[in-house]
Amino acid sequence: MSLSAALLDGSSRVGSHQSRPFVPARPSTPRRAVLASAEPQKGKKKAGDTPNPMTAYRAPSKEGASLRAEAEAPFRGFRLFIFGAGAVGAGLATLFGLPSLIGALGGAPGATKSVAEALQDFGINVGSFAVLAFLVQRDLQAREKQMARLLREEELGACQLELANRKVLRLAQLRGFARVVLIAGTPVQVAAALAGAEPYKQQLQERGVLVVPLPFMAASGSSSAEAEAAAAAALEPPSAEDLRWRATPIRLGDWQAWFQKQAAMAGKGLAEGLYISLRLDGRVRGSGVGSPNWAALSVQLPPTEGVFKGFLDGMDGRIGTFD
Missing domain, CATH: 1.10.287 (Helix Hairpins)
Known part of the structure; x- marks a missing residue:
């Protein structure tokens, strides 16, 4: 399923006061779905309702693993x-x-x-x-x-992020909807990685890539003021046009703790920045130091739209490790 299909809201609102007449919701098109909030909906569920995979989040557990x-x-x-x-x-x-x-x-x-x-x-x-x-x-x-x-x-799936439409989700709730690429480092390093992805932005969006910048590292003293200003501008909150392209991390300390733990296990440092590319099913596809190879991702990943939509979703490459 593509990220664009999951991010469109095709349902209509109904008045909450009893004095108002009931207005039936307009039928939605078959290719549209609802992206609800990450918090579970209150109230009783009707019999036969199908749980929304975007809101059916479960805390990490050994049983689930x-x-x-x-x-x-x-x-x-x-x-x-x-x-x-x-x-x-x-x-x-x-x-x-x-x-x-x-x-x-x-x-x-x-x-x-x-x-x-x-x-x-x-x-x-x-x-x-x-x-x-x-x-x-x-x-x-x-x-x-x-x-x-x-x-x-x-x-990692328990970490939170916010989409451009103000929806707050767990990373695990994007499984099946997006191929997430996490970029960690200083603001200058993260901004440089985002700038390197711009030439391939259209191809990456067609392949369901969603970038999450994680500028949790302090900038070094050698960074120039111009570079810092450019990084701050590049890391501004995403606009509505970036709904399928970029998300904002929430509780950055949780992301930082996870990256530090994995870097320590792999014997790597965070000074040069790190990236992690996830498959559509949430498993790690690849990782490394610095910035991802955007050109390779733009041709290796199968599109999430078109005739072969869904058929090639699992062809994200082999399961990788934290290199």
Whole structure:
């Protein structure tokens, strides 16, 4: 679904006083949707009402991350069961075959296997156990890394932003509606990144890119007054024309704390600025130091409008990490 379809309000208001006659709302066009406030609507819901995905926000939780992990890797649980059962069986076979090996090596009169056969069986059991245990350990480590990544993404999704139409949302509420690009740094660095995106603004908007500038770092003493003034002008609140292009972060300290935590985990510094590009489903597509490669994004990402709308939504590239 495109960001433009989600940001248009096609419903009409109805008078709140009982003395006024009821006026039915005008029917909306099929391609228009309502972008409500991030706060849940008060009042009772009617039976059969479909929850709006833009307002159905849930706080970050390990249970939610587990569900997303299962959706991303649906066969991991099956593999863990098969490989785990095989490892247990190979371990038991190794233990049960150990007396036969000892008896064959000691020349016991009741030995049923020769030394060569006992050694062969014991080697097969030990090798099978080692391979299966390695596969189980690899899947467990992959699941642990995946859960850590999903929990970080859930924490990032809890950060708040404000659109140009004054709607306040959580970042997670834009999943399925926008490919968000976060730019963090000093005001001068963020303004320079925004200026670099201007030549590709139309192509990026067609691909659902929404930029969130995060100028939470203090400017260095070497920055000129002209650069500071230009940065301040570039970071003014977005106008109505920027509804599909730029959003304003709220509670900048929450964004800063998240970036500082991730930079510390990755062993990176914030001095040169950082960016994070998110997929349409909210997962991290890529990240790095400085400014994104706007030219590459403008051609790599599939459009969110046209004949293939929705069909190519998942082709955002592989899931990246905090580089």
